[in-house]
Amino acid sequence: MSYDIAVLGGGPAGMAAATEAAQRGARVVLLEESAAPGGQVYRAPPSGFIGPVDADRRAGDALRAALLASGAELRTGCRVWGVGGGPLVPQREPAAPFRLDALDSDGRSFAMEARALVLCCGTHERIIAFPGWTLPGVLGLAAATILLKAHGVLPGRRVVVAGAGPLLYAVAAKLLKAGAEVAAVVDLAHRTEWLRALPRLAARPDLLAQGLAWRATLVARGVRVIAGAGVTAARGDEVLQAVQVEGAWIACDALCIGHGLVPATEATRTFRAAHRYAPAEGGWVPVLDADQRCSVPLLYTAGDGAGVRGAAAAPASGRVAALAALHDLGLLPDHAAARVAPARDLARAAKAGGAMARMMALRPALVRAIPPETIVCRCEGVTRAEIEAACADGAADMNQMKQFTRCGMGPCQGRICGETAAELVGMHCGGREKAGFATGRLPLRPVPMDALLGEFDYADIPVPKPAPI
Ligand SMILES: Cc1cc2nc3c(=O)[nH]c(=O)nc-3n(C[C@H](O)[C@H](O)[C@H](O)COP(=O)(O)OP(=O)(O)OC[C@H]3O[C@@H](n4cnc5c(N)ncnc54)[C@H](O)[C@@H]3O)c2cc1C
Known part of the structure; x- marks a missing residue:
């Protein structure tokens, strides 16, 4: 199977990139490991599950509908474990198309090729270790959003929500709505940090209003918000029973904790693309030009995987990347005009997203402690x-x-x-x-050995004859 453009990751960035490229006539495939596109923020509920129809759901449905109508081929339930080709051909051999190796939902391995590759792999959650963090009942803040959105399951009955960034308040508000008791919200940021971020957040009044609504929900329900503090320990016999904040113990059966988001750079690292360390964007990020091009020819990255900018900026960066790929493949005559609108949207959304990302940057004091x-x-x-x-x-x-x-x-x-x-x-x-960072290695995702080896007979393995003595 060969395509003009392969898009890895079906979050808002990947959906918008694939839609833009397919609408303009390119042969496009999008690969996503979840059962449906949507990514983390617009995760689709499982089929048959009637979840709440909120603003996230509506935005996700609009991106999904545009993708389905665009003519892009959609391969969901596909875990991509290998990336290759492109620059990874042996030295002095001619450049080859990119190659993606994946497992489908039945565990079968397959490969596909594309002339250009747009990586939209999103982020990982950052959790800085503390005593008791491996106890059952302690889970990531972002992971809690998956439990709530994809399964309609509460992480616990009495929950402490802790860490940094806007997800803190989003998760606390969603937990309350879903019927949990929120014992406390423990925010590493002082109130002054939030006030300093306000002017940049004002670039997206809709998101600012959403954040204020979450805060208002907490106040109305009498939830204690402890600002400028962190969870220093968790304890329990086999499962979580309490967490320590400012020297006092708070009883709870779940702790949702997150110290920010880190761009997923496994694939760009595997391609040996150039990276730079940008703490305010989440950590190591690929070096990009203004059109999301990596240092490797015909390799692009968009969305939070290119540097944390949030869900609002992700679709715009996906479109900018797709337009650059089309242009570089000779499939878009008027690139300069086509990129104006998405580049403007990206700049606007990135302003508010950047302020949020800075609040989620790594706090070295947590590691020192x-x-x-x-x-x-x-x-x-x-x-x-x-x-x-x-x-x-x-x-x-x-x-x-x-x-x-x-x-x-x-x-x-x-x-x-x-x-x-x-x-x-x-x-x-x-x-x-x-x-530095650990060199990128395959597999990108855990895969069973038999899926890689396939069927074989020991008798068929060519064993060299013993050397004459
Ligand atoms: C766990 C988690 C939960 C989050 N929840 C929220 C939230 O509720 N609200 C909010 O505003 N922000 C949330 N965020 C932040 C949010 O993800 C981003 O701001 C936004 O979704 C970025 O869009 P994206 O397209 O760059 O990445 P994502 O939405 O993360 O999409 C990336 C996609 O790539 C797929 N993918 C990655 N690698 C592979 C692979 N090897 N094979 C196949 N598929 C692959 C993933 O399955 C994923 O669907 C969350 C982040 C995380 C990590």
Whole structure:
């Protein structure tokens, strides 16, 4: 199967990119691992599930309808585990099309090729470790939105919501609406931080109004908001029973906690595209030109995966990327005129999105406060003390620390622990730029070994004859 443009990721950025390119006549395929496009913010409810029809649902439905009408081929339920081709052909061989390897919803492996690739892979949630964070009942703030939207399930009956950024108030308001008791909202930001962000947030009055409505819901329901504070520990016998805030314990059976969002750069790292460290945009981001082009020819990235800018900016950046891809493939004669409207939308939405992203930037004080015996990498059981011991033994960047400790080598491939680990390594080696990031490796997502190997017979494996003695 060969296409002009493949779009990886069916969130708002990917849906808009695929729609724009297909409407202009390109052969386009969009690959998405969820059962329906929508991404994190516009996640579609499972079929047969009647969820609330709110503003997010309406915006998601509009993007989905435009995508379905555009003529783009939609491959949902497809987990893309491999990216290749493009620049990854052996040296001195002619450039090849991009190649994507994926598993379909029945677990069958398939591959496809495209002349240009638009990556719209979104973000991962950042959770900085603290004592008790691996207890059942502790979950990500963003993960809680998935439980609520995709399954209509409450994370607990009495919930503490903690961390940084607007998701804090969105999740607390949604929990109240769904019938949970919110024991407290614990916001790392002081009130002055929110006030400083207000002028930039005013660029999107609709989003500002939404945020104020969430705050009003909390006030009306008497929810305690503790500003300028964080959760320092969680405790419980086998499951969560209480969390510690400012030295006091708050009883709860669920803690939804998130310390911001980190752009998903597994694919751009695998292609060895150039990256820069931009804490205000979420961390390491691909180096892009004004049209979302990466340093690798015919590779583009859009949405939060290109730097956190929020759901409002994602579709505009997807359209800008799609137009650039069409232009570079020779499929769009009047690129300059076509890009004016989406580029203007992007600039406007990015202003408010950037202010939000800054509030979700990593707070190094949280990492400095992690006690030595606390587990940082939960897949491999690696503690802060072990990471620091590796640094003391000479590990001078993320790849070396990974080799010394196995931190980041488990099923999550560093998506959860990577930020904390990199900050710890950076504290020893002179900063995050020096610590770098773990080299991108396949598979991008965990895949069963038999899906990769397929059917084979041992007798068919060509075994060389023994060498003559
Ligand atoms: C868990 C989570 C929940 C969030 N909830 C909210 C919310 O409720 N409200 C809000 O305003 N913002 C939310 N955000 C932030 C929000 O995701 C973004 O602002 C916005 O959705 C960005 O759009 P996007 O298209 O860049 O990425 P996303 O919407 O994240 O879409 C990326 C898509 O790429 C797909 N994908 C990635 N890698 C692969 C792969 N290898 N194979 C196949 N598919 C792949 C993902 O399944 C996903 O659907 C959330 C973020 C996270 C991480």
